[in-house]
Amino acid sequence: MDSSSPPGVLFRLFPPEARSAPLARRFVRSALRGVAPEVVDTAELLTSELVTNAVLHARTEVEVRIWSHGGHVRVRVGDGRPDRPLVPRESRPYAGAGRGLAVVAGLASSHGAHVGEGRKTVWFELWPKAPVPPTSGWGSMPMYGRTATVTLIDMPYIVFRAAQQHGDELLRELMLTPRVEERAGVSGAELLIANDVANVINACMTSALAETVTSGATVTLDIAFPLDAAPAVDTLRHVFEQGDVAAQLESLLTLPAPPHVRSHDRWMLDQLVTQLSGGPPTAWTLLPGVPDTTFVELAPWDAGDVEDSSVPTVAADEDGWIIAANAALADLLGWQADELIGRPLTVLIPEHLRERHRAGFTALRLTGRSRIMGRSIPLPALHRDGSLVHVRLHVQSQEAVDGRAVRVGQFKPTATAAGEDRPVSRPDHGPSVRLHAGAAAAPRAGDEKATRAWERLSLLADTTTALSSTLDLREGLRRVCHVLTQQMAAWCVVDLLDEHGDAERVCVVHREPRALSVGVDLGRLPPVSENARGPLARVLNGAGPLLITDIPSPDQAESALDARQLRLFEQLGAGSTIMAPLRARREVLGALIVVRTRHDAPFTEQDALLVADLVQSISLSVDNSRLHQHTRTTAERLQRSLLPRLPHIQSMEITARYAPSSTTAQVGGDWFDAFTLPDGDTALVIGDVSGHDLNAAVTMSQLRNMLRGIAVDCQDRPSEVLRRLDLATLTLYPHSTATCAYAVVKGPHNNDPREVHHSSAGHLPLLLTCPNGDTDYLDSASGLLIGMDSTLPRTTARDLLPAHSTLLMFTDGLIERPGESLSDALDRLRRHTAALAQAPLDVFCDELILSLGAGSTDDIALLALRPIPPGTQERHGR
Numbered sequence: 063m064d065s066s067s068p069p070g071v072l073f074r075l076f077p078p079e080a081r082s083a084p085l086a087r088r089f090v091r092s093a094l095r096g097v098a099p100e101v102v103d104t105a106e107l108l109t110s111e112l113v114t115n116a117v118l119h120a121r122t123e124v125e126v127r128i129w130s131h132g133g134h135v136r137v138r139v140g141d142g143r144p145d146r147p148l149v150p151r152e153s154r155p156y157a158g159a160g161r162g163l164a165v166v167a168g169l170a171s172s173h174g175a176h177v178g179e180g181r182k183t184v185w186f187e188l189w190p191k192a193p194v195p196p197t198s199g200w201g202s203m204p205m206y207g208r209t210a211t212v213t214l215i216d217m218p219y220i221v222f223r224a225a226q227q228h229g230d231e232l233l234r235e236l237m238l239t240p241r242v243e244e245r246a247g248v249s250g251a252e253l254l255i256a257n258d259v260a261n262v263i264n265a266c267m268t269s270a271l272a273e274t275v276t277s278g279a280t281v282t283l284d285i286a287f288p289l290d291a292a293p294a295v296d297t298l299r300h301v302f303e304q305g306d307v308a309a310q311l312e313s314l315l316t317l318p319a320p321p322h323v324r325s326h327d328r329w330m331l332d333q334l335v336t337q338l339s340g341g342p343p344t345a346w347t348l349l350p351g352v353p354d355t356t357f358v359e360l361a362p363w364d365a366g367d368v369e370d371s372s373v374p375t376v377a378a379d380e381d382g383w384i385i386a387a388n389a390a391l392a393d394l395l396g397w398q399a400d401e402l403i404g405r406p407l408t409v410l411i412p413e414h415l416r417e418r419h420r421a422g423f424t425a426l427r428l429t430g431r432s433r434i435m436g437r438s439i440p441l442p443a444l445h446r447d448g449s450l451v452h453v454r455l456h457v458q459s460q461e462a463v464d465g466r467a468v469r470v471g472q473f474k475p476t477a478t479a480a481g482e483d484r485p486v487s488r489p490d491h492g493p494s495v496r497l498h499a500g501a502a503a504a505p506r507a508g509d510e511k512a513t514r515a516w517e518r519l520s521l522l523a524d525t526t527t528a529l530s531s532t533l534d535l536r537e538g539l540r541r542v543c544h545v546l547t548q549q550m551a552a553w554c555v556v557d558l559l560d561e562h563g564d565a566e567r568v569c570v571v572h573r574e575p576r577a578l579s580v581g582v583d584l585g586r587l588p589p590v591s592e593n594a595r596g597p598l599a600r601v602l603n604g605a606g607p608l609l610i611t612d613i614p615s616p617d618q619a620e621s622a623l624d625a626r627q628l629r630l631f632e633q634l635g636a637g638s639t640i641m642a643p644l645r646a647r648r649e650v651l652g653a654l655i656v657v658r659t660r661h662d663a664p665f666t667e668q669d670a671l672l673v674a675d676l677v678q679s680i681s682l683s684v685d686n687s688r689l690h691q692h693t694r695t696t697a698e699r700l701q702r703s704l705l706p707r708l709p710h711i712q713s714m715e716i717t718a719r720y721a722p723s724s725t726t727a728q729v730g731g732d733w734f735d736a737f738t739l740p741d742g743d744t745a746l747v748i749g750d751v752s753g754h755d756l757n758a759a760v761t762m763s764q765l766r767n768m769l770r771g772i773a774v775d776c777q778d779r780p781s782e783v784l785r786r787l788d789l790a791t792l793t794l795y796p797h798s799t800a801t802c803a804y805a806v807v808k809g810p811h812n813n814d815p816r817e818v819h820h821s822s823a824g825h826l827p828l829l830l831t832c833p834n835g836d837t838d839y840l841d842s843a844s845g846l847l848i849g850m851d852s853t854l855p856r857t858t859a860r861d862l863l864p865a866h867s868t869l870l871m872f873t874d875g876l877i878e879r880p881g882e883s884l885s886d887a888l889d890r891l892r893r894h895t896a897a898l899a900q901a902p903l904d905v906f907c908d909e910l911i912l913s914l915g916a917g918s919t920d921d922i923a924l925l926a927l928r929p930i931p932p933g934t935q936e937r938h939g940r
Contacts, residue, residue, distance in 0.1 A: 073127040078117050080238075086113040086126050090137070093128040097135060101188050104169050105135050111162035112139040112184050118237060119146060119261055120182070121254065133190050140183040146261055148175050148184065209286040212337045214330065215345035216280040218322075225326045226264060228319050232305045233257050235316040246308040248301050256301035259294035262287075263334070280346070292338040299331045320459060320467065369399075370584060372536070374453075374473040378407045382423050391473060394453075396446035410473075412444045414905040418912070440721030440911050440922065442904075443473055450904075451475060454721070521549055521672070526679055535687040536568050542680060543571035550669065551656040553577070553634055557587060557602065558644075558652035558684065565590050565602055565623070565652070570630075577634060588622035596624030597641055601653045607642035607677070609670040631657070638664035642677045646685035654680060704763055709738050713930045714807070716744075717903045719911055721875075721922040731758035731800070732873045732921040733766050737774075739806070745773050748871040748925050749802035749825065749848075761798050765791065765848070769804070780804045780821035781843065781856035788823065788852040799849035801825035803871055807863060807927065816863040816929050821856055823848045826877075826888075829870040830861065835896040839888065868906060869927045870895060875920030876910065890914070903928050 072093045076082035090106045097105075109126060116124045122142035129136045148163060166173050170186035177183075236242055236253055243249050248256075270283040302319075309318040319327065329346055337343055365386040368375045374391035378384050384402050392399040395410060402409070407423075408416045439457075442450035453473040460468050528541035543554045553572040557565050565587040572578050590602045597608050599621055613636050619625035631639070637660035644651040654677050658665060708716050718734050731751030739745055747769060751762040765787065772786045783804055791798060805820035805828065820828055820843055827841035843859035863869060877887040894913055898906045907926055915922045 071127050071129045073125060076113065076124045076126065078121045078123060080117060082117055082124055083110050083114045086110060086124075089126060090128060094130055094135060097130055098133060098190060101133065101135055101190050104188055105137055108166050108169060108186055109137050109139065111165055112137075112186075115162050115184075116141040118234070119143070119257065135188040136185065137187075138183050138185040140181050142181060144177040144180060144182040146182070146258065146265075148265075208289045210289045210338055212285045212287045212334055213343045214283045214285065214333055215343050216282060217330070217346055218326065219281050221322050221326045222267070222330075224320070225323045225330075226267075228316075228323050229260060229302065229327065230264075232302065232309070232314075232316050232319075233260055235314050236301070236305055239314065245313045247304040252297050252301055255294050256298040259291055259298050262291060263295075263298075263330075287334060287338065289338065292335045295331055295334045295338075299328070302327055302331075322459065368470065370536070371472075373534075374475070375470065376402070376407070376410065376473070377468050377470045380467050380469075382407045382420075384409075385468070394451060394473060394475060395443060410443055412442055412450060412908075414902065415441065415908060415912075418909075438474075440719075440915055441908060452719070452721075521545070522675060522679070524549070525676055529680065529683040535684065538683060538687075539680070540569045540571060543569055546656055546676075547571055547573040550672075552659045552662055553657050555630075555655040555657075556652060557598075557655070559590070559602060559650060563590060568652075572634065582630065582633070588626060590623060591621055596620045596627075598624050598627045598653065598655075601641045601643050601655075602650060604643050604645065604650045607640055607670050607674050609638075609640055609665055609667060611638040611664045613637065613639065627655075635659045635661075637662060640665050640670050640673045642670075642673050644677055644681040644684055646681045649685075651681055651684045651688075704733065704759065704766075706735050706737075708736050709744070711738065711744055714744065715903045715928040715930060716926070717907050718925045719907045719922070721911055721915055731762045732875065732923040733762045734871065734923045734925040735766055735770065736925060736927075737770065739774060739777055741777055744807040744927075746805040746807065746869075746871060746925060746927060747802065748873065748923060749800055750873045750921075750923075751798065751800040761795060762800070764795065765798075765800055765802070768794075769802070773804070779858040780806055780819055781845075781858040784821050784823050784845070784848070785852060785856050788848050788850075791849045792852050795849070799847050802848050803828060805869075805871070807869075807929070815865075817860055818863045818869060819858055819860050821845065821858045823856070824850075826872060826874060829872070829891065829895060830863070831868045831870065831895040831899050832864055833866045833899055835899045837892045837896050839892075863929055865929055865931045867928065868895065868899065868903065870924065871926075872924040873920075873922060875922040876914050876924060878920065 120141035120143035125140040127138040171189040173186040175184045368386040374394045377386040387402040616628040735747040801824040803822045803825040809816040822844045824847035827839040845856045
């Protein structure tokens with residue numbers, strides 16, 4: 063461990079070349095003749111790892127010294143780069159690089175490193191069948207040269223680990239790739255600089271992370287970084303960019319970086335260069351356009367989160383096999399949850415979308431890019447009985463603790479959940495650990511009363527922020543518990559009562575997540591008796607807050623409910639607890655339980671008063687969430703009632719799609735309709751009432767029913783039907799306006815082709831797509847919006863409707879994008895329908911929604927009709 067060597071030491075110098083690793087292995091084997099074979103094998107392996115590290119990272123002459131006595135072996139590997147410290151890594155099963163030091167630490171009896179004058183030495187010892195020496199570990203390696211402090215604010219810890227692993231693998235691949243300049247566009251000199259500075263970054267980050275807590279999703283670090291390294295960081299950025307391009311072109315074995323890893327690398331390297339030049343720091347959470355930055359996506363993937371979610375959810379591995387699914391998804395699609403495990407994800411995807419899914423999944427793996435990741439996509443899912451269930455699919459990428467990527471998809475049914483929660487403007491990333499608190503906000507030292515008041519206000523503010531950061535009640539309560547375990551409790555629990563008075567445990571959060579491995583169950587609790595005198599039963603009946611500093615044993619429980627709670631107290635070492643009811647509008651909604659262990663200072667009456675304040679805001683949030691859910695359920699029922707049943711017409715296919723906005727109310731003013739007139743013709747309607755709320759939906763329903771009555775009664779040309787609708791709207795609903803297109807499909811009569819007679823009240827034109835891909839907007843009969851002026855004349859246009867052509871009616875949510883002209887949007891739709899001209903009609907509609915409607919901030923309605931000559935055998939739409 064010092065620089066001296068005992069007698070009998072053998073040593074050899076090796077050049078900084080790849081061939082040195084096998085030469086060193088042979089040297090070890092020849093030097094350890096007579097030593098036990100298993101010891102020789104281990105020494106050979108560990109020496110090979112250390113020599114490889116020296117060749118790759120130091121690139122100086124490598125000295126290997128070997129000493130053995132009585133079966134004990136010591137090996138020292140030295141290089142001439144003391145300014146490049148060791149970077150021990152977490153051992154991760156799927157890591158493609160960075161395992162050398164972990165292997166040494168795992169197999170050696172003792173190991174370490176030290177820096178001498180102009181030299182760095184790494185050593186290990188093997189002591190078979192003997193006590194392990196007391197000194198063992200890498201210790202700390204100094205950083206030489208002038209440094210500056212770089213602050214990385216709100217760095218996503220999980221993404222950093224993924225980016226570190228991918229960067230190591232990419233650099234290793236480039237270092238070992240022949241003709242690297244030809245394959246990846248980087249020179250050997252650039253690659254050496256990039257490899258050096260990447261090692262420096264990893265060493266600095268490892269040192270900073272070792273001094274702070276990383277339990278939250280984000281962490282803020284102050285890093286000591288070499289002051290003159292900015293040019294080298296720019297080189298590393300260039301190498302990463304070129305290497306990623308080469309990976310996308312499949313010129314390398316390494317896969318391209320996923321989008322969130324690519325964004326993280328860009329942000330971190332920009333921060334290093336900017337701050338080394340004297341610029342200010344920019345937080346990751348303030349970076350515009352960063353993908354995959356929600357709280358859930360930054361947290362490590364956990365199958366329990368899928369199972370606990372009330373939203374239909376499925377998780378798949380990188381090869382597209384289902385590894386987790388919850389009961390909500392199984393119920394939605396007609397499966398048992400355990401039946402889905404191990405099946406390909408395509409069992410949930412309609413046949414006509416499977417090829418698209420496979421292509422997208424493959425592209426994600428090969429290019430790291432996805433058009434749907436992190437977005438809300440309206441599409442049909444496949445029920446087990448073969449029927450289609452229309453949903454909004456939200457896919458996110460998370461990382462398992464073993465380094466694998468996991469794709470998590472949420473299926474929100476549009477038939478029963480017509481909209482989607484509005485995303486918050488500032489995503490919450492869980493507790494953010496900072497090494498420098500805002501001193502200006504804190505009270506001055508010595509003022510104990512002011513300090514307590516400031517801590518109380520800070521805790522109230524943090525819990526309020528946690529609750530308001532998501533519209534998902536359970537996630538909000540889980541975040542509140544995370545805040546409480548960071549600031550006042552060792553662990554905490556939330557139980558909720560449903561409308562029938564049954565209790566359910568919705569979350570248990572511990573300051574140390576591993577403590578929950580003892581088997582803490584969520585879900586339904588034993589019944590709550592009105593006469594029960596145990597603490598939890600009393601709280602759920604409205605008593606409290608209760609401060610308990612002497613926790614009873616489980617055998618003292620007076621009911622099954624309290625027995626379960628006391629067993630949990632015993633399992634997690636509770637020393638004191640505060641149990642408080644969640645009450646709103648004179649109704650008990652549940653209970654909040656905060657706990658300290660026997661090793662913590664017990665709760666006091668002041669703590670109980672603070673918890674009493676906390677549960678007021680928590681109760682209000684729970685009550686508001688339930689009111690929101692009630693409103694949402696009402697809207698869902700309204701939405702179902704407003705979706706018409708399409709007629710089944712011989713020799714004609716009709717298909718419709720409705721995709722509610724992903725950011726607005728549950729229902730809106732878009733509508734479509736199709737029905738058969740008394741004379742046998744087919745009426746088609748599409749429209750959009752101004753507004754995106756319940757009032758717009760009610761007005762839309764009234765206009766739709768009026769138009770149906772007018773059309774059936776008069777059976778006149780479309781312009782006259784719209785004129786009468788206009789007059790009725792101005793008379794009955796004078797403050798409402800709407801766009802509407804009304805068309806009547808006539809024929810065929812005798813041998814005459816079908817015709818479509820149509821008129822528009824301010825609506826987007828009908829689009830006719832012929833089987834050969836020719837397209838034509840039918841825009842010759844446009845007029846004013848409904849509700850503007852019923853005295854102005856309207857016109858009716860007549861156009862041929864060839865067999866197998868597709869007539870498309872749609873609302874503006876399908877095509878309009880901020881900052882884009884209407885003509886460009888219409889041209890884009892024309893190109894898509896031309897490409898889909900011969901696709902089945904359901905594929906035609908689904909592909910339009912997937913290609914154009916993903917992420918739309920407006921409702922989308924579309925109605926498609928395709929005439930089929932008599933005798934043609936095609937599947938009719940519904």
